[in-house]
Amino acid sequence: MQKQHFRTVWLSDIHLGHKDCKAEFLLDFLNHVRIDTLYLVGDIVDMWEMSKRLLWPESHNQLLHRLLTLTAQGTQVIYLPGNHDAPVQKYDGLSFADIDIRRELIHTTADGKRLLVLHGDQFDEEVCFGRLHAWIGDKAYDLLLFVNRWYNKARIALGGRYWSLAGHIKSKVLSANIAMQRYRQACVDAAVSRGLDGVVCGHIHHAEVTDVDGTLYCNDGDWLESCCALTENHRGELQILSWTSVKRPNILYAVENTPTRKVA
Template sequence: MKLAPPPYTVSRTHRSLFLSDLHLGSRRCQAERLLNWLAPVEVEHLYLVGDVVDRWDRTGSDRWPAAHRDVWEELDRRARGGSRLTFVLGNHDGSFPRAWRDRNPELNCKREITHACRDGRRILVTHGDTFDAHLSRRWLGGLGDAAGRLLERTCGLIERGPHPRGVESRLKLLAKSVTGYLQRFERKSLNHARTSGHDGIVCGHVHHPALTERDGLAYMNDGDWVQSCTALTEDEDGTFRLHHAA
């Protein structure tokens, strides 16, 4: 498998597109940026890698801003024609898949699915919250989706210094802990991919985009649409890329 190094070029037609952690319904969701990025993109395989919605079970879509509903409409439109859409369920999706199925009975929902790459490799696609559960006994394990967000904020704070005595070293310690959490998540993901006979994994959940290869296995995290605003694609020649939306 080819993993493209940054800077990532934007191509408008891709074989596959992986999006996760949209958190529609949450004020943090960057729905307009997603709509803008998605508009010119055409894909054959579209994977929603979990946490498409947030708090669906409490509010439904009744109080969603128009842009959030537009995202759902756009995804549903693509599911009905043009793209083969697979909804890989996340820990926030609740009964949303059932509501979507009510309007589109053809919707394909899975916990895990194997994506057959153009170059013949088999990639496991799963949200990733199950790897988090293995870590949850540690104090940092409960961070879940917030880990990437916290890491970005902490690094931003360190960069913005100077800080009062002692603050910077505490911030660095926190950044190191979150980094450790992300590394454990990556290790768990890759172990699962290996033991289930895959050549790599695509997941989300930690809101921290990544595109790396370790011991011959690909670890790919498509990030989120709350803060990093990233998407993962596979091109016709089998190259995987991460895109950061403007």
């Protein structure tokens, strides 16, 4: 099979070391694509989770090795650490194994759009409702992942394909949607304040390509539940891919085929 060629791919929130990391799906995605520039937009290794207990199956080892060897295959790799891999942030501006480490940067698309790229934890204070609310949110998300894990084990055992029940439930929760709106606006405001055309981020595990009053907001999703990547082709067109089947990827949003959703 001929590999699909992308000018740019953004991946975030892989959470290697977490029991819900979908390393097998991401490995399959990387085996089906060629990438000129890859941005690893934070929370690649879940150091928080690993500090509580060590979990590192062979699939996680294979995926980390694959990411580290992409530069030898001609891919430029830039790593922008987030909150779950915060210790790497102190190496901002340095390079290791031909991988550049940056806290944030500006990416220029093939059609000239200038996009701020960062994980997004920089806006936690603007978005968070308070320490108690954040703690409750973390516990609720852990429960969602637990339910999502066992639901999909049963679904696949019955011959179905993976489906993010956690993402579906989150979309129905008012407080979660309010938090996502606040986060989206904080990211867009940061791009506008710098005179940029848009922003690419991760952090909240909700893939989306949205126009907010003329500024492009792109969230590349995660690999705990949605298994999404943000891609750019050689015309500068952006799309989100959800790679939830090793047999057939499902395109969620394709900017070249459907209008970008607008948020007033």
